[in-house]
Amino acid sequence: MSDTLLTIDGLTKAYPGVVANSDVSFDIMPGEIHALLGENGAGKSTLVKMIYGLVKPDSGQMHLHGNPFAPPEPRAARSAGVAMVFQHFSLFDALSVAENVALGMENPPGLRQLARKIREISTQYGLPLDPARRVADLSAGERQRVEIVRCLLQDPKLLIMDEPTSVLTPQEVEILFRTLRQLSAEGTAILYISHKLEEIRSICKRATILRGGKIVGSCRPRDKSARELAEMMVGAELKLTDRAERRLGDVVLSVTGLDLAPLSQFGPSLKDVSLNLHKGEVLGIGGVAGNGQEELLATLSGERPSASGTVTFNGRDISTLAPNARRRLGVLTAPEERLGHAAVPAMSLTDNTLLTGCVRQPLAPHGFVDTRATKAFAEKIIGAFDVRTPGPQVAAQALSGGNLQKFVIGREVLQQPDVLVVNQPTWGVDAAAAAAIRQSLLDVAARGGAVIVISQDLDELMEISDHFAALNEGRLSVPHKTDGLSIEDIGLMLGGAHGMTPADAPHGTHAAHDGGPA
Amino acid sequence: MIGGIDITTLIAMLMVASTPVLLAATGELVAERAGVLNLGVEGMMILGAVGGFAVAVSTQNAYLGFLAGAVCGMVLALLFATLTQIFLSNQVATGLALTLFGLGLSALLGKSYEGMRPPATPRLDFGPLSDIPVLGRILFSHDWVVYLSLVLVALVWGFLRFTRAGLILRAVGENHHAAHALGYRVILVRFAALGFGGACAGLGGAYLSLVRVPQWTEGMTAGAGWIALAIVVFASWRPERVLIGAYLFGGITALQLQLQAAGYAIPVHLLSMAPYIVTIVALVLLSIAHRHGAQAGPASLGKPFHASS
Incomplete structure (x- = not known):
């Protein structure tokens, strides 16, 4: 197991009244897109917060590249190569894109040089951004790009993404996935949290499923239907919505x-x-x-x-x-x-x-x-x-x-x-x-x-x-x-992808939809 | 001389009259940009005034007096920081209490110092520069605190705009949860900002009792702390506009004193009111004029922060 990127072994974290994580163990390979599945309150957030150094585990260990890894704070996690894109963006509305990026870095270069690097990286990954704009004026999709670019500038080995697609249009999702696949091909592992099971089926190689703070299974999402995945999360059979043929009245x-x-x-x-x-x-x-x-x-x-x-x-x-x-x-x-x-x-x-x-x-x-x-x-x-x-x-x-x-x-x-x-x-x-x-x-x-x-x-x-x-x-x-x-x-x-055309596709072309929601 | 008023003297007086408010407002600006609303400026100023006065009189050293004034203000501010940042008490109520506490404590401490004279704070010697007509009187005839206050405004401006620490401070004031999530120590930053704000307010207070008046009388700040607070808000939390606001306030104060001295038949009470009214009105007009595109206050201003939420 020397080639794993991150090994998590028996992590436990209890809060007064609830055990958020109990004896959680799994591992992530380099370049792998790994899904973390679970209902609200299953303990996904606590788990990634421990990996990112925001929360200290009560017991258990983590190993990064085979070395013990116990980040006391996010700074340490970041310098070890772990980056995170938050569900509720951790951005500052009144500050510019470049300032926001600088705040998420350990040793940011001067603002002018940083602006150049932001332009460089964001075009390289098909996520164009203007470093001088105020975050308050950006769309949700653009805000997410700020978060992602902030992470990419630090050359992460593991990128944690918490519900990244909940605010994106289908085309924006497609472009995000293209970026994620590119990162994965370059060897960056991605830990992907989402409620959208079809997305997980289309992009993730492996999934670990949490329920009530414990791991209840793991699978290859592509081999399962969305329904089966949902049932693994809930631990019970899922009722289909009953969409009887309706007659429309006046x-x-x-x-x-x-x-x-x-x-x-x-x-x-x-x-x-x-x-x-x-x-x-x-x-x-x-x-x-x-x-x-x-x-x-x-x-x-x-x-x-x-x-x-x-x-x-x-x-x-x-x-x-x-x-x-x-x-x-x-x-x-x-x-x-x-x-x-x-x-x-x-x-x-x-x-x-x-x-x-x-x-x-x-x-x-x-x-x-x-x-x-x-x-x-x-x-x-x-x-x-x-x-x-x-x-x-x-x-x-x-x-x-x-x-x-x-x-x-x-x-x-x-x-x-x-x-x-x-x-x-x-x-x-x-x-x-x-x-x-x-x-x-x-x-x-x-x-x-x-x-x-x-x-x-x-x-x-x-x-x-x-x-x-x-x-x-x-x-x-x-x-x-x-x-x-x-x-x-x-x-x-919906009006397309709001300017999110990747460099290699002319504007207005349908993005290919391999394996996406059918 | 226009209408019996010497413009050169007026401008020179203006700079002296503005300095306490300018210092206090600059300090409060830093605290508010870090997201803390400290309504205790008046209390910190007056404690700085009495503390600085007492130390200066006992040691016969004005520099030590100013230092003591700054320390007094800072101690009070750190008390505020402890209450609001660690024990999560309400910032508005705590700030008001701080003002009342400062006013009361200073009256008690200052009883035995009433009627005394502090050691003089000498003017800086600029040599021949001071002899330049008009300009020499306006620019090169002041004590070091006046220049310090101007340097401080410039430093705060540059700090907030160009340094990483300034960026972190603004980030904390803008969105403390996000700043915390990125690994910045919200409470530590706020303690530092409040401490700086308190030291500035205390220094401003000491300037009142050591230079501007110069003696100790109970309640001598006379609302200068509140004016400093108002200036910060109407200046849209921008140091350069704080300078304008404070100099406007000081200017009208100096002018009304000169008008009184020149024997104009305007009721004294109206004249004494003038600086407060004119400052507020001017700043309101300024913020209306800049409303389009002007940034609002720091988004986390006055909100309690606790790492768990």
């Missing part, structure tokens, strides 16, 4: 010629958005975040009323109605940001239930809170959506992202909406919970409600929606039937 919600000024200084404006939503329909709206998703949800929820005549519900103009008036009519929404937008972080689940539930449910008759009824409704949500929490008295911020997401969606679904608009319903949620959320959205439609799902996860939209439309720079494309749409068609509807 138009229930229509938006015509909607223009809206941007919500924030750098945000997009909505331009002439029109759509018709039928009873029993699931309409998927795809697109990279920041292209008007938040704005669209804010208009439909009533947070940001629009000009009269632009939004009609069952023939009635609701454009200028406030959120509670819309809730009363049956138009419910669940925004993307769970903490602080969909739920008040410091308030209990019961109180959070009351905040959107009191309009359609008898939770506060005559203005007085019926604590018992509210608590009962909160418990009903917790039960029906398998929210893992000690009880409804727990503060929203104490829940993990996935669990809070289940709660937020459940709260709206159980109010029997006629129209439900959700933004990023399964962002950061593990496979089993995501499947449950998707099923609940389909159930709303099956019951005769109508659902708009705004998401960046195209596989998800393909799975559940009847029609698909793309939102790009505030413009909504004409919805297409999802049957028969290919992922390339969708990529083009």
Whole structure:
């Protein structure tokens, strides 16, 4: 075993109340793309944090190139050749690209020389970047390039990537994969964490699967189906979403010629958005975040009323109605940001239930809170959506992202909406919970409600929606039937890869899609 | 002479009058760029004023007095740092408490020093340069602290803009979680920034009691610390604009004193108010004019940091 790059032997790390990792052992070969799979809370983050020196293991050893490796801090890990691209980018908005890169290096050269090196490396790997730009002005894909280039400048032997594709368009993913394959061919090993099983099947040679902090198996992802991988992660059989043939009814919600000024200084404006939503329909709206998703949800929820005549519900103009008036009519929404937008972080689940539930449910008759009824409704949500929490008295911020997401969606679904608009319903949620959320959205439609799902996860939209439309720079494309749409068609509807054309392919060419989602 | 006011004297006075606020604001700017809001500037200044005064009088050495003033301010700032960075107390409440504490403690310590005269702080000798008409009086007739304050502004500007340590400090103030994830010691950086800020505020306070007034009276900072805080905000956390703000404040202060001396029939209270009002109004106008494209404050400013989250 002298040729392994990194050997992990019996790593254990416990936090008060939970064992995050228990006796974890595996190894990574040079140049290998190795997947780390597991549900939310399976211990993947803790494991990579130990490798990167952010967390100290309680027991166990690591060996890098056969030498003992126990980085006391990230600095030591970096100088040993371990680099990491974080899920939530560790970038500084107000600083320039070059300054951000310099902060992640041990001995950065002067800024001018660094800028030249950034240009050099980024073109070499097909990830063009302008070192002088402010990070605040970059797209999500470009921000990730900053992180990757920062790592590459240090010539890493092992690159850890935590959920790298969750914010990228299909074309951007393809270019990222090309970069990763190039790195792998040059001998850099990559430890790849993702919930997207098809991606793992297409790019990873080996996978190690974690469940409840323990290794429960390893496999060659190419030999398994995505479903089998998901079942290994969950440790149980996965229910397929039940997509019964639905009959679309009358138009229930229509938006015509909607223009809206941007919500924030750098945000997009909505331009002439029109759509018709039928009873029993699931309409998927795809697109990279920041292209008007938040704005669209804010208009439909009533947070940001629009000009009269632009939004009609069952023939009635609701454009200028406030959120509670819309809730009363049956138009419910669940925004993307769970903490602080969909739920008040410091308030209990019961109180959070009351905040959107009191309009359609008898939770506060005559203005007085019926604590018992509210608590009962909160418990009903917790039960029906398998929210893992000690009880409804727990503060929203104490829940993990996935669990809070289940709660937020459940709260709206159980109010029997006629129209439900959700933004990023399964962002950061593990496979089993995501499947449950998707099923609940389909159930709303099956019951005769109508659902708009705004998401960046195209596989998800393909799975559940009847029609698909793309939102790009505030413009909504004409919805297409999802049957028969290919992922390339969708990529083009989304407006391509936002300038991410690799040096060797002319602009506008379809990227080859070997082994990707079919 | 215009309207009974000697412009040369006015400008020379302006530089002296601005120095305490300039020092305090420069220090606070560094602390805020590191992401800590320390509202205790007034308290650190006045403690520096009394500490510096007491040491200068007992040793009859003005240099030791200034050193003591800086140390007093720094000690108070490090107390603030310990409370807010290690024990995670609320920064706003702790800062306010620091001001009240400083005011009270300085009154107690200073009781026996009232009415005394401190040793003189000599002007720097520039030789023939001081004899140049007008310019010599304006530029080459001051004590060393005035020049130190200007050098300090330039150093802070260069430090934040060109050095790696300055970049790390800005990074910590911008996004402490990311800085921590990259392996930088957020709390250590903040301790250093706060300590520097406290030393500057203390030095500014000592300048008040040793040069500007020069004697010790209770509550002699008279809100200069608050003006320093306001200057930092309206200067959009930029050292060069802090200089403008502080000199504006000092300029109006000097002007109103001259107006009083020249016997203008303007009520004294209005004149005493003028520096505060004019500074705030001018800085508000400045930040409105620069609103487009101006950077907001450091993104992590005033937020508590704990490594676990």
